[in-house]
Amino acid sequence: MKFTSSLLAFALASVVSAHAADPIIVKLWPKGAEEPAGFKAEPEKSEKKQDGIERTSHVSDPTITVYRPEKPNGTAVLVCPGGGYNILASEHEGTMVCDFFVKKGVTAILLKYRVPRRDPQDPSKYPLQDAQRAMGIIRHRAAEWSINPERIGILGFSAGGHLTVMTTLHPNERTYTQDPALDKEDVTPNFSIPVYPAYLVTKEETFKLLPEIAVTKKSPPMCLIHAHDDKGATSASASALLYLEYKKLDLPAELHIYTKGGHGFGMKTKNEPVDQWLVRVGEWMTSMGWMGEKESTQK
Template identity: 45%
Template sequence: MPTKFLLPFLTSMLLLPSTLVFAQDRAEIPLWPAAAPGETGDVEPEHALPKRENENPPKLRIGNVSKPVMTLFKPENPDPKGTTVIVAPGGGYSILAYSHEGSEICEWLNSIGVTAVLLKYRVPRRSEENFHELPLMDAQRAIRMVRSKAAEWNINPDRIGMLGFSAGGHLTVMAGTNGGKASYEAVDEIDQLSPQLNFMIPIYPAYLLNKKTNQLNTNIVVNKDIPPAFIAITFDDSERAVGAAMLLVAMKKVDVPCELHVYRNGGHGYGMRASKNAVSKWPELCRDWFAASGLIE
């Protein structure tokens, strides 16, 4: 193995016990039958990042994903509505915050009877200009694959949504606003299915705002065909709070339902872990939104 690849590989072996257990418990499902479209193969080996000090419990972060997969989390007591949520961790399109913005969210969704699918999309950015391009391909492929599994998993193919954090929140919005346009050429019969989400839940979404114009970025096209949204963010989360507000305004203009909760403080990157801040209650309100939207009983 080349020297420059050796350290990440060894680090991954030392730091991945939770991932290994996770993999044994839940099988990862490859998104693509062969190499993912647009993948050049010049990314270093996938690995876990070193644990950060003073994190309790520690957070698992994964880097260098070139073989995207999804992992199914089935609830013990599934809600009869058959709703499924694809979970997209954040990480600035550089890494994936795989536990506190990933597996922990899937477990919470299971606790309210919702089937969850954890999406491991490609990172880091392959392009600074179109940094979401390959992740959007992975997201659309995941939506189609989940839809293709409706009978096998006993889920409703018309109740498939996406919940993402930060960069994953941006990816959620991009998937929600690009449902009528495929981001890659079809590779098999699964790609004949629709990549359209039925709802979207961006939590502290990043990259929505054009800082020069104070408007939504032009690649976010909001029209009457996009799905309804639940959004949570904090006032002190830099310009991201403005981006979330602008998304609400744009959705209001086309009469697509959007519920936005702006909390006073809490910053960024908290996932759904408990804190002294009121923003920690967003999962309760999200559950209420699921019920009010007819997604759970």
């Protein structure tokens, strides 16, 4: 498939909805999420400051919002915004990404997971519960939402990229009480797209993956996006190292590291090649047969 200039412009800047119907909002924990002892919830709020970034904070009632395309191709992507596990960058790493996928016929599902951090020692614990539950609900309702249950992927940015990796590599290690009506025994994503994932390495050892970042022969295909000038705990070395773990096991993987882009670019326009990262993701998904156009790319 050839990506036209109009599609590229849409990927970079468009926020125009292409939904066939109103978005569907589903609570992940109808009876309330299990919280650590002593945790006190504050009212959720969303605000946009002078930097133009929309921030959603104090999430205690996590949800998924399902954006359905007019002509669904059967593929779905669970989108996980970043924000250091303290807030959610819910627009340029959330709704704008969903708009791109919906335009391509992919059902986009925005995850609003719990923030801020509940457990300083394991900041992804409760967000991971939310992602695991979300994957279960999506598989339960796949037919209703015109989704092929074998074509459900996950994409996330920064902390949401870390959450994407953890959901990919530890999908069935539950730390919550499961509900058969909402959870599935296996919620492994069918493909994974970490975008500048954080916390796979430490600030001190950027060339060594943390022990929990362990790839197995059952790990699903992965496409990694990063910028070379990203540093510290979000260093591009993390994505390179994770790609090499995939390569060692000869698992399907793709890696894009752009010279410039820094951290947190999401759907911002940088006027650099990194602006095309989502186009590259679309090409990868097409090559893997998840966009309904695999045959045409091989002619």
